[in-house]
Amino acid sequence: MRPTVSFRECGTLAVSPEVSAGLAIRDLGPRVRFDNEEGAPRPVTASEAAVTWTGDRWRMRTELLPCGPQSIELRSRLCCQSAGVLNHVELLTGDAHLCEAEPGQVRVLTLSRYGGDVVAAVQPSPVCTAAAGEPNQAAPAPVPATLTSENVMVVYDRGGRRALLIGFLSSERWQGRVSLDVSAGNDGRLQVGFDGGDVHVEAGEQLALETVMLAWGSDPWRLLEQYADRVKERHGVTCPDLPPVSWCSWYPYRLGVSAERLLAEARIAARRLKPLGLGIIEADLGWERQHLPHVFEPNRRFARGLRWLSEELGRLGFALGVWKAPFTISALDSLTQEHPDWVIQGEDGRPVSVWTWFWEPHGDVYVLDLTHPGAQAWLRENCEALHRAGVRYFKADFIGMAADHRAKRRHDPRIVAGGGAEAARIGARLIRDALPDALALNCGGPQMPGTGAWPLLYVCNDTGNTGLQSWEFARTNFRAAACHLWQNGRWGIIQTSCLCVGLPGTLEEARVRATAAFLSGGQVDISDTLTTLPEDRWAVLEATLPPLGKSATPIDLFEPVFHRQAADYEALCKGLPTAYKEREHPPGSVWHLRLDHDGDAWDLVAVFAFDQVSGRERPELSNFTVPLARLGLDPAASYWAYEFWSGQFLGVVPGGRANPDRYAHPGDWQDLVTPGPAGTLSLTFSGPAVKLLALRRPRPHPWVLGTSFHQSCGMELADVRWDPAACALSGVLCRPPGQSGHVALAVPDGWRVVSAEAEGCRAGVAPTAAGGTRLSVVTAGERTGWRLRFSRDVEP
Secondary structure, eight states, X not given: OOOOEXXXXXXXXXXXXXXXXXXEEEEEEEEEEETTBOXXXXXXXXXXXXXXXXXXXXXXXXXXXEEETTEEEEEEXXXXXXXXXXXXXXXXXXEEEEOSSOGGGEEEEEEOSSOEEEEESBOOOOOOOOOOXXXXXXXXXXXXXXXXEESEEEEEETTTTEEEEEEESOOSSBOOEEEEEEOTTSOEEEEEEEEEEEEEEOTTOEEEOOOEEEEEESOHHHHXXXXXXXXXXXXXXXXXXXXXXXXXXXXXXXXXXXXXXXXXXXXXXXXXXXXXXXXXXXXXXXXXXXXXXXXXXXXXXXXXXXXXXXXXXXXXXXXXXXXXXXXXXXXXXXXXXXXXXXXOBOXXXXXXXXXXXXXXXXXXXXXXXXXXXXXXXXXXXXXXXXXXXXXXXXEEOSGGGXXXXXXXXXXXXXXXXXTBSHHHHHHHHHHHHHSTTSEEEXXXXXXXXXXXXXXXXXXXXXXXXXXXXXXXXXXXXXXXXXXXXXXXXXXXXXXXXXXXXXXXXXXXXXXXXXXXXXXXXXEEEEOSOGGGOOHHHHHHHHTTOSOXXXXXXXXXXXXXXXXXXXXXXXXXXXXXXXXXXXXXXXXXXXXXXXXXXXXXXXXXXEEEEOOOOOTTSOOOOEEEEEEGGGGTOOTTSOEEEEETTTTEEEEEESOOOOOGGGOOOGGGGGSSBOOOSXXXXXXXXXXXXXXXXXXXXXXXXXXXXXXXXXXXXXXXXXEEXXXXXXXXXXXXEEOOTTOEEEEEEXXXXXXXXXXXXXXXXXXXXXXXXXXXXXXXXXXXXXXXXXXXXXXXXXXX
């Protein structure tokens, strides 16, 4: 039977089981609340492709338009029959319960501006967790019974391999949300709508509501990419050609930042990071008078002004960036006394406090009323002053405040503010117009492209300093980032918060953070004290630059990757049978990226283990059994594997030790690659840690595996060629002068190195594990040539 989405004679939307991913979705119709009153709507006219509903004071017409072989759009217009206040709109609401699917097999992807997760559709009772740390660094929240997602939700039935995407294609005025509540009894409700923002409408006025898309198929990630492409096409999104690389003062200095400190950081950055793409030095919170979030005048530590600072940075080859919370007004500033009408007020006519500022000098926080002409002029003039001072990067933080549900009593009630997106888009447009050639980073505002769209999107919580955040927080935060990767290059260039690799955290934590930042494919925002950064951390940082501009795919968000290894240390030592443990790893543990460059092609696979134990507990190994087919690889084929962070050639995978008589002992786990089911990549190691593998098809002659210079394991190389007549392998390493490291090579049996050189001089080579070879290189210029000659002991 052909999947269908159509209106029934009674006016409700019907979604066939083949479309609904294991859910029975029935009797979907609209609900509208005017002046806090909601009556029962009734259909007036209905066909398969259009329906008109009427309420006591409104009429809504919704049309279905095909936008692909397995997708449709719902476009709705609301006609208000009398003047009033629009409180809430549900474009679609109705029953939803599990039908053909097993309750434990249905997964749901939910998103928010800084969050993202994939969870079971049926949730147990929530368990509260404590919160700590700075804003956007709270402990993971319990999963609620009602799952709510901003802009888009995906429902996936693992058993039936069916996915349903429900997503808004616009959020010009209102912020679309999709909610699903499926209780343990398999009964529930689906809602697709938005807060009306208490917008005032006139009698007879027609409102074009936000457009919704329904798409279905077997691959939920592909549906997200197609959805993002549809949004990009609709809004004409343009992104920077390359992801920017910036340095941020927040984690090194916080409120102690100064112009002198910025310049000291910039001087070393000019020597070591500018050649790798760093172009922006940003003064985060701490440069402004009294450290107030909305103030645009510099404090005494920036006594020479921003113009002088931008010129000094320009001499070093950098643009100046600044942080501001432009929609967040501190009660401690005289602005609130001089212009109280510029901030959102309550029913008592006094400014509404939506938060207490976390940092010094603390105090109540109000919301700038972006519907007020005076407030708009204030914002425009201050941003224009930044532009005249040479600011070319603007980090707009806490801008979600403009949509706070308490921000509804505004100057112009015909503009949606609290609960919606329209006022925030006005502010974004003012900022973009005032800083026309500056890059602007959206921290907390509407992510959906449209009016006042932002070229850079902040997509997860703040990472925090190393060594001071729990690994559970890291797991949750990087999973949120993974859920947003499909947006990169489509809705903007994403940023997965600041990249910190320095102390006090461990080297392994630095690698975990750097791998996630690199494979996100987005902006890299460095936030370490470069003047004191240890050299082992410099190696991590430099290997992350320049960014690729291509995002990995988290292959286990919807279909799990399993732990399939026995790990009873004592029993293995004794030679006793061990319990076989099989469990799902948390979603977002395995990221994959296919790369091709200069005639070569390979696959990057990052495996994240976030397990953490106390000193009194015995560590538990993590095994990841990854089906090669999930990586788009031939499960019957073999591959050379190179682990980047250790620089180790792992030999051929699938693989692993094969002891006589199936003997097993703890020493088997000294090898990262362990035996697994046929057609799988099986890795076993102890976390918290990350393993970054490059997989290549074996060749009959020596070939490159990767290098120590760049996480891509190959994009830093050019002109790699095998000369069969000379039995020589040569290439060019494209890195700045003065870097030292190695090129890793696979050398098949029967081949041996005769000579090696770099830039015409003799170079050192050393044998490595699994029959590999390492060529030591110190870069002499931007392009360092290298060449190895081989001989073969046995001809084929």
